Amino acid sequence: MDKTTAGDHRGEPSAARIGPGNLARFTDLAGTRLYRDNAFAVTGLPTTAQGRAVRQHRQKLEARLAVESVRPADPDSPVAGGYRKDEVRAAFEEFQDPRRRLVDELLWRWGAPQGCGCPESVHEEHDEAVRFHAMALEAETGRGHATTDGRDILWRGAASGWGLLLERPEFRRHIAHRIEELDDPRLREHSADDFLAALPGLLVSPFRELAADPDFRPRLAGVCADWTEHTAFSGLFTELFEDAVEETVQQITDGLRAVNDKKEAHHFRDAVRVVRKEVLPAFDRFGDFRAHVAEWRRDDVAHTVAVGVGNLAVAMLGYYQFHRPTAAEKKTVVELAERAYEIAPERHVKAFKDNWDVIYEWSVGAVTTRTAPGQPQSMSGGDRVSCVLFVVGLVGVMVLWVAQGWEAALAGFFGVFMLIGIVVKLREWYERIRIHRVRGRHW
Incomplete structure (x- = not known):
């Protein structure tokens, strides 16, 4: 029996592994309409609604849509705008297959725990992650209103919320409880791990569409970086x-x-x-x-x-x-x-x-050490040698002047300058050889 896994590099379940009768709902919801096309968002039903409650709500909405063209969105819904008749009717069909219905449950508000045994914090964190993520997508696709900074905050909230939630064992236990609660043979062919494996790819699937938006593209890498900080989403953005x-x-x-x-x-x-x-x-x-x-x-x-x-x-x-x-x-x-x-x-x-x-x-003149900013530069060893030679030579010239006359002093003067010139030239050769050696070794 094929079971859904984490999906391909795009963060979307592979069509080769998911087909009709399997967990194809992950593929159907992928994209920027991830929350807007959610069956619970479209119909206004709570995620715990089953059987008779679903049928009664459908009859009520069909009667209303017989005279109205659009069903308004719930005031507290993170999804803006209303839904047409055909969208409402298609959404109710999702309740016919519990595998598809459970995917929609994972991506809509749970409210307070009702018999699932979850800590209240798990439901709160889940609903907050849904709210942040849905509002971010609505804003980026022009259906909601938020500044660029506001949208970035929503994205960070969604990444953090979902990333931390997917690591909590209570989240897996909630899925396992819902599989038992829905009690359908088609669901028993799957485990909570099948849904958990495909969920991260579905959550990041909108980024492929958003990447094509020239207004969003400059922010894409920064927004996605918040998601890759969490283990569940690592490796999903490479492609x-x-x-x-x-x-x-x-x-x-x-x-x-x-x-x-x-x-x-x-x-x-x-x-x-x-x-x-x-x-x-x-x-x-x-x-x-x-x-x-x-x-x-x-x-x-x-x-x-x-x-x-x-x-x-x-x-x-x-x-x-x-x-x-x-x-x-x-x-x-x-x-x-x-x-x-x-x-x-x-x-x-x-x-x-x-x-x-x-x-x-x-x-700076071939000094041997770099001085700290604001400090006077120290004299190099070569400069000190030149200064010493000059001083010694000057003293020698004066001695020659007194002892042997100006001719000897003049000869000594030229000799000192020649010696200093030789020292300077040796320093230049040394620096050239040193630079050539570094260049040859590394490039």
């Missing part, structure tokens, strides 16, 4: 965001390719512009999908971006070893190296930190 993720990664790839081409041509200003205007904004958008992307994929994209940005910084540094940079150009190189370090995944971060340190030292 929903797959296209958006791939599109963003492609934008990052194209941007980095352009950066590399401009870098190789030494068009550094254009390369920096592409990094700032295309690559980094696309990477920030990729971060919005963080909750819906596997960790290995996040690290892979982050490392790719860090390498591309870091490569540009190192290339500019190599170029400026032979071309005097402006203060703004130095600042740009440092900012690129710093951004690469910030983006890099944890397992690669030391390599990018080392490059940032080298580039920072170059930008």
Whole structure:
């Protein structure tokens, strides 16, 4: 006997597993009309109504709809607007199959416990989750009224309410009680776990339709992130965001390719512009999908971006070893190296930190340590050697002047400056070798 499971990656039960006579109601309700098409919302019946009560209510409504075209929604219903005759008649048909009816029960207000043995808090939490979720969907589809902030609050309430409720064993026991209470052979073929397995996918099914709304799309990742915090909904959004993720990664790839081409041509200003205007904004958008992307994929994209940005910084540094940079150009190189370090995944971060340190030292005159903000920069070891040589040489020149005359003093003066020049040149060679080693090791 086939039984409904959690569904496919879209959060909707698979049609291959659910067909007529099974739990097809999960498929029928999927989408933004999840609550609006609920049989209890349409008919106005309480979820405990059975048999004779259902028949009497149907007769009453049919008589009313014979003279009225629309049945008004209940004043305290989270669903706005009324229902046409055909919608009401179709809703009553759902009561003919207890499997379909039970799905609708799970998605409508239960009220106070009546013989199910549930703590009152379970029913309260369930009804609150239904209210938040239904009102959020009504607002997003234009049938309700709420500000953007108000809708976000409703979404968070729905995610938290349903997420916590699905983890409570009392919720499963309530479903098991209702299966026994409805007492139908068709329901005995299923367990409470069958309904529990399919319910999370049904609850998130509206997001596929909402993702097509250009007004909602910028908020989609943030709203869905609240749902993925709960175990019941983890993994249900992967396919929903797959296209958006791939599109963003492609934008990052194209941007980095352009950066590399401009870098190789030494068009550094254009390369920096592409990094700032295309690559980094696309990477920030990729971060919005963080909750819906596997960790290995996040690290892979982050490392790719860090390498591309870091490569540009190192290339500019190599170029400026032979071309005097402006203060703004130095600042740009440092900012690129710093951004690469910030983006890099944890397992690669030391390599990018080392490059940032080298580039920072170059930008301030090859100091060996970075000082705290607001503190005076310390003199490097090479600067101290040059100062000592100058002082010693000056003393030596004065001694030669007194002892051997101005000719010897002049020769000594030139000798001291040659020695200092050699020290400075050795320092430059050292820095170039050091930078090349870091670049070769990491890129």
